[in-house]
Amino acid sequence: MEDQKTPAAPAQGKDFIRTIIDEDQSTGKHAGKVATRFPPEPNGYLHIGHAKSICLNFGVAQEYGGTCNLRFDDTNPLKEDVEYVDSIQADVHWLGFEWAAMYYASDYFERLYSFGETLIRTGKAFVCDLSADDVRAFRGTLTEPGRNSPFRDRSVDESLELFRKMRAGGFEDGSRTLRAKIDMSSPNINLRDPALFRIRKATHHRTGDDWCIYPMYDYAHALSDWIEGITHSLCTLEFEDHRPLYDWCLEALGLENRPRQIEFARLNLTYTILSKRKLLHLVTGGHVRGWDDPRMPTIAGLRRRGFTPEAIRDFCNRIGLAKRDSLVDVALLEHCLREDLNRRAPRFMGVLDPLRVVLTNLPEGVVEELDAVNNPEDPSQGTRKVPFTRVLLIERDDFREVPPPRYHRLSPGQEVRLRWGYLVRCQEVVKDASGTVTEIRCTYDPATRGGDAPEGRKVKGTIHWVSADHARAAEVRLYDRLFVAPEPDVAPEGSDFLSNLNPASLVVSNAARVERAAADAPPGAFFQFERLGYFTVDPDSGPERPVFNRSVSLRDSWAKIEKKTSARR
């Protein structure tokens, strides 16, 4: 795995998982091997929370010279689909990782079944005829112990016969389960004779109708880990009290070289929802345009939004790893993107809300080719030519007839610099009948070509622009946070996270005009429209109509000044 020089590798302060692995290495546990796995259930798209797990599992394997498998935890045919297995593979690859091997829990169904028979034979599991409701009733509560199933003590032979009949399709869904024989009075509810297999006459996306019984998560996961020789099975905190069951499964079968499950806190992000169920709801409810809507925290959404794998990996390295519940500021994610793109993205000029500027002292028909630097942060990206003509388009917001305090842009009588162009002075404002400014007339100073101000002349403002004749029309999609609340789930009584949806999370500009090179960029290309932010070309883009997504805005200190000064009044 080359080309993954994610910056800011924490030199000191190893996280607790790597500390554990260090210890295992020094004591020679697992013969010094490190084998991890990323085990998604193919029932939804991967999101930024999964990225944390992916970076951890694949990262640890790389760092210790070990391996990391991709394993689909496909034990519930009712919820799973190939669309998801495809997207998951694509997303892991896109993030920059390559698995040592790819497996499906369903690859192990036969072995898992056979392990089930073994457990029956050794008196550690039994077929239970109780209905789901009855099982619940027998389970007890958090404070009261449960009661043994009346079928718990039936003979090994009877259970074996019943289990075979379950597999053969002889029973209806829900009529029977294979249960572990552990302890109905355990304070840990997961140990109260948990189900190991249930009947589900459903077509599986991989095994078709080969099976009508499917293993439960705890059982399948522990054994799959063991089968693959996983050494460190990393998962999130909610599985902490499943660990005794994970261990039980391996121990009951007398398996050696057992993997160790270690739990870490899942990622939570401000202004974001990271529940597969709720994300699915956003998609099916039409609140977004799909799993890859640029407002979604899915890997597919982030990719379409213009996030880079580098920025996401950097983010995952920076948020740290611990066991305490945390809520990471989404501003950190945005920061990581800006930092990456500032270094790498070429600059272009584009105007979102155009205002005509006529240079009265530049004759019509004259086209000057000016040199513009592609990336001030990276001279190797060179320069390009931009056409300068009599009629220009600037950002409407870069002109104020009555400039507020500390406004450094264009206003009547004032001078401003056109980036890479000339210094221009506003001489006249043209309005329509309703009083809307339709055009401003300026003079340019031929002595300031390239934007160089003569000795002693201070021009504070520099604005972007395009030539009206040369610019290309484009659609620009401005995205904002999907939710207005830092914790979307915190909603008033009677309402849910949907009530916190941001009505302005997408604002489309159809009036935008951009320089040609930007309009010709292929989908997925990223760049900065100077002073506006970082953008990427959306897949909706076509030769006739380029479509740009704003990935993230630039930090805007003027917005802060303006907010403060207006608040003061």
Add this chain to the structure above:
RNA sequence: UGGGGAGUCGACAAGUGGUAAGUCAGCAGUCUUUGGAACUGCCUAUCGGAGGUUCGAAUCCUCCCUCCCCAGCCA
């Protein structure tokens, strides 16, 4: 009021008995042909609380408080 976890600056997070890193955010500046970037300074955290052990504790002990997870034939 069962069991399992967790509590260090606004947010993440180092620190594992020797006297509280770093990052993001925020604030104030410098600089600037992006009010971008970069750079500088500030952000005065005694470590959930109370006791105790110790020359010395965020780090050890005791008690207490708060928060999260678990009663799917989901994962």
